[in-house]
Amino acid sequence: MLEINGMNFPLDRVYYTRDGAHIWLKQEDDLIKIGMDAFLVEYAGYLTFLTVNESRVKVGESIGSFESAKFVSRLYSPADGEIVAVNDEVIKNPRKINEAPYESWIFAVKADSAVLDGESEYLLDDEEKIVKWISEEIKKVEEDE
Amino acid sequence: MKYYNLGEINWKQTQLIYHALAQLEMEGLVLDSPDSRYVSLGLHQDPRDEIDFEYCKDNDIGIFRREIGGGTVLLDSRQVFFNLILKRNRDGVSRVPENFFRKFLRPVTRALKELGMDAEYRPICDLVINEKKISGNGGGEIGYCRVLAGGIMLDFDREMMARALKCSGPLKQMYIEHMKINLTTVREELGYIPPKEKICSLLIEKFSELLGPMTEGTIDAAVFEKMKELDQHYSSDRWMYQRGVKQLGREIKVKEGVYLFYHAFAIPGGETGITFEISEERIEKISFDEPHNFHPILRNEMEKKIIGLNYDSRKIIDIVCTMIEKNNN
Numbered sequence: 001m002l003e004i005n006g007m008n009f010p011l012d013r014v015y016y017t018r019d020g021a022h023i024w025l026k027q028e029d030d031l032i033k034i035g036m037d038a039f040l041v042e043y044a045g046y047l048t049f050l051t052v053n054e055s056r057v058k059v060g061e062s063i064g065s066f067e068s069a070k071f072v073s074r075l076y077s078p079a080d081g082e083i084v085a086v087n088d089e090v091i092k093n094p095r096k097i098n099e100a101p102y103e104s105w106i107f108a109v110k111a112d113s114a115v116l117d118g119e120s121e122y123l124l125d126d127e128e129k130i131v132k133w134i135s136e137e138i139k140k141v142e143e144d145e
Numbered sequence: 146m147k148y149y150n151l152g153e154i155n156w157k158q159t160q161l162i163y164h165a166l167a168q169l170e171m172e173g174l175v176l177d178s179p180d181s182r183y184v185s186l187g188l189h190q191d192p193r194d195e196i197d198f199e200y201c202k203d204n205d206i207g208i209f210r211r212e213i214g215g216g217t218v219l220l221d222s223r224q225v226f227f228n229l230i231l232k233r234n235r236d237g238v239s240r241v242p243e244n245f246f247r248k249f250l251r252p253v254t255r256a257l258k259e260l261g262m263d264a265e266y267r268p269i270c271d272l273v274i275n276e277k278k279i280s281g282n283g284g285g286e287i288g289y290c291r292v293l294a295g296g297i298m299l300d301f302d303r304e305m306m307a308r309a310l311k312c313s314g315p316l317k318q319m320y321i322e323h324m325k326i327n328l329t330t331v332r333e334e335l336g337y338i339p340p341k342e343k344i345c346s347l348l349i350e351k352f353s354e355l356l357g358p359m360t361e362g363t364i365d366a367a368v369f370e371k372m373k374e375l376d377q378h379y380s381s382d383r384w385m386y387q388r389g390v391k392q393l394g395r396e397i398k399v400k401e402g403v404y405l406f407y408h409a410f411a412i413p414g415g416e417t418g419i420t421f422e423i424s425e426e427r428i429e430k431i432s433f434d435e436p437h438n439f440h441p442i443l444r445n446e447m448e449k450k451i452i453g454l455n456y457d458s459r460k461i462i463d464i465v466c467t468m469i470e471k472n473n474n
Contacts, residue, residue: 019233020240043241045269049189049390065188069269071242072188072214072285091390093459144239144248 002127004134007038010102011125016078017133018060018122023078024102025123027116032079033105036066039137041101044068047094050075052086052107063107066094078123081111147362148349151177152341153222157376160185160209162364163228163294164379165371167287172235173362174352175228176345182221183207184309187214187283192385194392197311206309210385213292215270215283216398219309223300223330225344227253229293229352238291245284246270249293252351253280257297259347262334270295271401277329278400298330299338312395315434316407316420323399323422393458402426406458410465412438413473419465423456443472 002009009015013026015037022040026033041047045068052064057077064075085108090096097104116123124130149162156179163175183206186195192208195217201208206219220226229249231238239245250266257264257272257279264280267273272280282295303324307317332338353359364372378384394408404423409416418434428451433439439447447468451461 045242051189051390053387067187067189067214067285069242069246070187070215070283071245071270072212073240074286095459141239141241141244144237144241145244 002130004131005138007042007134008102009038009130009134011127011130013102014116014123014125015130015133016076016122017124018078019076020137021076021078021122022137023076025078025116026105028108030110031084031108032081032111032115033108034078035105036097036101038101039134041098043141044073046098050091050094050097050106052083052091055083057081057083057109075106077109079109079111079115080113081109081115083107084110146172146174146356146359148174148176148352148359149362149364150345150349151175151364153178153180155179156181156183156207156220157209157380158372159220159226160211161372161375161379162368163230163292164212164287164375165368166230167290167292168375169368169371170232170289171230171368172232172290173230174349174356174359175226175230176348177226178222178224178341179220179226180222181205181207182219182305183209184217184219186210186217188212188285189214189390190217191387191391193311194395195311197309200308204305204309206305208385209379211283211294212287213283213285213294215281215294217310218281218296219302219306220296221302223302223338224296224298225341225348226294226296227348227352228295230287230290231292233286233289233291240291242284243269245291246282246293249355250280250282250295252348252355253295253297255351255354256344256347259351260331260335260339260344262331267401269401273400274329274334277327279329279331279334281400297344298328299341299344300332301328301330303328310397312397312407313418313434315432316395316397316405319405319420319422319432320397320399323403323405327400327403393462396458404456406456406461408458408462408465410462410469412469421451421456421461426456428452428454428456428461440472443468 016023022037049067054063062074270282307320397405406421417438420432422430
């Protein structure tokens, strides 16, 4: 487990970074479970709504939305594929994500092709790269204040 | 950056314009007012849970479900709207909601101050005068832009706001009373309403100070075309009645930290409602629809256990359900 500024980043999964997505992906058999990382949860505040609207997903496209502090943000897919399961527990109570982001998967995708092969520049699993990425993200937020 | 000072326009266009500009990735500041009243719902709200359709129909109140956040609001020509559309990757456009609202509401606070009102920002996204809300706001991502949508209340019909909502009569009355205590308007603060042109000029001036010089823009054919296209989409039943997540109970937000929360609890032989009044995020008062459904000792225990707690609707429901169950055993 990697800890940066009090936020945890388990190293048993991959992080999707495109357009500030802050999504984690974890391979479980032939499915990829997807959720939000600690950085997103920390800075978004308490999640009040979460929706997943699509069943076919394409990498980089919006597949749903979430709301915190009267602000709606979009949820972007890190993979091409088909959504085969949605976690109703977190849809009904998105605060579960605030409480335990890495246990609260949002949806599971059956990817069209291998996603976690380390080729995409937007997927990080290397400790050093994650530290660099999160540190830059924290700096950006501080500059925006 | 361009500003679009549109004056009074068709009610639906006040919503379509900023959605269209954001979809087209055109940054800008839009200032306008609707020519008739309507209710605007947040993206994650379902009109079937929120709106008294019959009342709205009888009173010519339009309904629009927007792409961004926040709750249901009654909007009319006695408000000045400001919509700021900024590209997501623009420097200084924070993804952190509180930072975003704090920064981009600053020009509105300054404009209100210059008009003679001591307005202040209240996190997450209210502007208040002596703790009374004068401007409600919401935000969100539309396409590759981040959008701030807000309004300054010049005058406000609290009764119509409450009546347009779907909730019980007593809850509507309670809502009206809370709005009297917690909302204010330009008329109530100044004793008169300055011309909208003056308010808009000040907003343009203050937003220019933050974002750099602005030039006047006009709505061109491409934007009109996009608005027409979006109108079809947003007017469709598919969009309007897209089933969101069914909410537990009925929550009405009055201002930041002040809510009314109503829930019907199962009791032997039926159900009965309890209303929770929340102030500064804490439960302040409990009202029972039919007090006789609960033994006075149980009511007293509920009040002792719940009043003063931090507001979390799920936790409140769990506590009350457990107490009712325990009492029944």
